[in-house]
Amino acid sequence: MDANSRNRWFLDPGPLSSWIDQFADDLAAQRYTPLTIEGYTASARHFAAWLGCAGISIDLIDDDVVRRFAEHRCRCPGRRQWLRISPKYSRRARRFVVFLQKEGVARPPLKVASPYPLLDDYQSWLRVHRGLAERTIARHLRHLHKLLPELGTPTLDYDAALIRNVVREWRERTGPADLRTITSALRSYLRFLAGVGLCRPNLDHAIPPVLQWRLSSLPRYLAAADVERVIASCDQLTRGRLRDRAILLLLARLGLRAGDVAGLRLSDIEWTSGMLRLSGKARRQVRLPLPQDVGDALLAYIEQERPRMHQEAVFLTMIAPYRSFAQSSHVSTIVALALKRAGISDPPSTGACLLRHSAATSMLRSGATLEAVGTVLRHRSLDMTAHYAKVDAAMLEQVAQPWPGELPC
Template sequence: MSKSKEVLLECTRLMNPGALRPFVEAFTSRLLSLGHTRLTVSGYEASARHFGHWLQSAKIAVAEINEDTVRRFARHRCRCAGVRRADRLSAKYVNRARRFVSFLAECGFVTPLTQDEPRAHDDQVLAFQVWLRRHRGISERTIGRHGRMVMRLLPALGPDPRHYDARLIRQAILGEAQRTSRANLKTMTMALRGYLRYLATQGLCRAGLDHAIPTVPQWRLSALPRYISTAEVERVIASCDITTPMGIRDRAVLLLLARLGLRAGDISGMRLDDIDWSEGTLRVRGKGRREVRLPLPQDAGDAIIDYLRDARPPAACEQIFLRTVAPFRPLVSASVSSIVSLALARADIDHAPSRGAHLLRHSATSMLRAGATLDVIGTVLRHRSVDTTAHYAKVDVDMLLRVTQPWPGSASC
C-alpha cells in the first residue's frame, strides 16, 4: 500500500467528525455516485472528517458554519488526531472541506457560503451585467470580463456617474494605456463603452459620453489568417487514440472544429437535441444568440455516434461532450482548446501559429482553395460582415501570385 493511502486510512480512522458523521457518509456516497475513484473519495472523506473534528475542538456548532469558519479551519495550526501535522493546510485540502460544506448547504443544514462582500459600486456593475445578459446576447464569459474591466476603471472614474465628463473618461483610459497592453486596452474600452451606454439608458449619466473614449489603433484584416495545411489538419485528427474514451471524444471534437469551423464555445454548449439525425443537420448557437442549421458531415456525425455509444459517461447532462473523469461535467471552452493543443503535440506540429480551437476555424480556409465561394464560407463560419469573410480570400497565395504586378521601384523613368 502506498504511503498516501496509508495516511488517508489513518486520518479516516482517527478523525471523529462527531455530529457530522452521517453527513460525511452521505457526502462520500454522493462522490462515488459521480464516478470519483475510491482514492479520490478517501481524500475528500479525510478532509470532511478533519473539518468535523476541528469544529468540535473549536466548539463551533454546525449551524454556525460560514465562510469565516472555513478560513479559520484553513489557518489553524493543526495538531488534530491522526498523522497530519501542519502550521497551515494546503489550498487543495481546504477546498475539499469547502466542497463538504457546500454539500451541507445543499442539504439545508448550513447557510450557503458567500464570498467577500462586494465593494462599493459593485451593485451598479452587477446591474450592468444583468443588462448585458438581457439585451446584448453575449456569453457569460464576456459579461464577466466586462464587469472586471469596468471595476478596474471605477477608481479613476469615481463613484458618481453624474459627474462623468469627456475629460475624465479620456484620462482614465490614457492612464490605463501606460500600464497594460494594446489588446487589453482595446477590450477595456469596449467594456467602458457598453457601461456608459447602459448608464445613459438608465438616466445615470449624460448621453453620448461613449464617444469620448479614445480609439485604440488597430488595422483590421491587415494580416493573413493563421492556419495549418489540410494534410496537417488530417494528421491532428488521426493522432487521437480511438481505443480510449478520451480519444473517441477528442476525435469527434476535432472533426467538428475542422469540418465546420466551429468555435470552442459552440462545442462546449452543444446539446443532444441540437442534432437532427433524420435531416443530417446540426444546430449551432453562435454569438448574439444567433442560431443556424449547418449540414453535419458524415465523418463528424459518425464520430459523434461512436462517442455517444462507446465513450460518453452516463451523466444526466444535456451537453454532448463531457469530461472523461469525475465529476462528469460539460467541457468548457478552455478544455476544447486544450484538446487541439494536445493533438498538435501528438502530431508533431510545432510550427502552428496558435494552439487553440480557433486554429482549426482558420484552417477551414481550405474550403476556399477547394473552390467554395466566399458566400458559402461566410455562411458556414457565420460571419456577420462580408469584410470578415473576404479576409479569407488572402490565403489563396497561388491565386494572388497570378495577379501581382512587378514592383515598380526598379523601372526606368
C-alpha cells in the same frame, strides 16, 4: 482492525456523522472512485472531529472556520502530530462544507456588497439584451472595476472631458490590445447608462479610437495533410479518443469556434435531418449541415465513450465529476495536445481557431465562394471572409493586374 477503522474510531464526527455518509453518497453519484471518496470522507471526518474539540457548533461554520482548520496545529485523536494541514486536505474539507451549505446544514456564505451596485444591472443588461457570453461579461466587469474608481460613481456628472482623460491615462499604462478591450467595455457601459437615463447620451463617442491595421496579418492555418494528421493522432489515446476526435472534426470540417463546441447540447444535433443547430455570438442561431464523418464521430462518442450522466452538454470531462467544459479554452487545450501528438513541432498557433482558419482556407481553395464560406463561418461582414483569400496564391494571380512599368511624367 485496519487503519481506516481505527481512524474512524478515534475521530468522532459527532452530529455530522450521518452527513458524512450522505457526502460519500453524493460523491459516488458523481462517479468518483472509491479511493477518492475515502480521501474526501477522511478529511470531512477529521474536520468534524476538530469542530467538536474546538467547541464550534455546526451553525457557526463559515470560511473563517475552514481557514482556522487549515492552519491549526493538529493534535487531534488518531495519533496525529501535524504542524499544518496540507492544502489538498483542507480543500477536501472545504468541499464538505460546500456540501453542507447546499443541504442547508451550514449557513450560506456571506455575499459581499458590491461598491458599484449599477454593475449588477449592467451585467443583466449584457446577458439579456446584448446576448454576450459569460466570459465576455466577466471581462467587461473586470475592466470596469479598474475604471470606475477614476470615473467616480455620480454618473450624471460624466462628461466628454472626463471620459477622454481616463482613456488617455490608461493609454500610458497598457498596450494597444488591452486598451481596445478596456475602451470596448467603457463604451458598452456608457451606452447602458444612457439607455436608462443615468448619464448624458452619446458619451460613448467621446472615447478616442485605438488605431490599428484591421485584418493586416495573414491567417494562420495548417495544410490539409497536417489537419488529417492532427485528427488521426486521436488513435494514440487510450482515454478520450472518441471525444477528442469528434471535437477536432467539428473544428476542422465546420470551422466552429471553441465556444461553439463547448456549448454544444444534445438537443442541437438533429439526427433525422442531418443538421447541427448553433447559437453563436449575440445568440444568433443558425443550422449547418452535418458532414457524414463528423456525424459518425459524434455518434460513436455518445454511444461508446460519453459518461452516462444527466447532462445536456455533448462533451464532458473524462474524469469525475463528469461536467461540461467550464471554459472554451479546454477545447483549445485539446487541439494543442493533438498538434503535439501529431508531431507538428512549429504550428502557426495552438488554439482551436487554427483549425477554423484551416477549414476556411481549405474551402476557398476547393472553389467555394466567399459568400458560402462566410455563411459556414457565420461572419457578419464579407471583409472577414476575404481575409482568408490572402493565402490563396492561385486565386490572387487571377485578379492581379500587370505591372504598368514606367509611367510618363
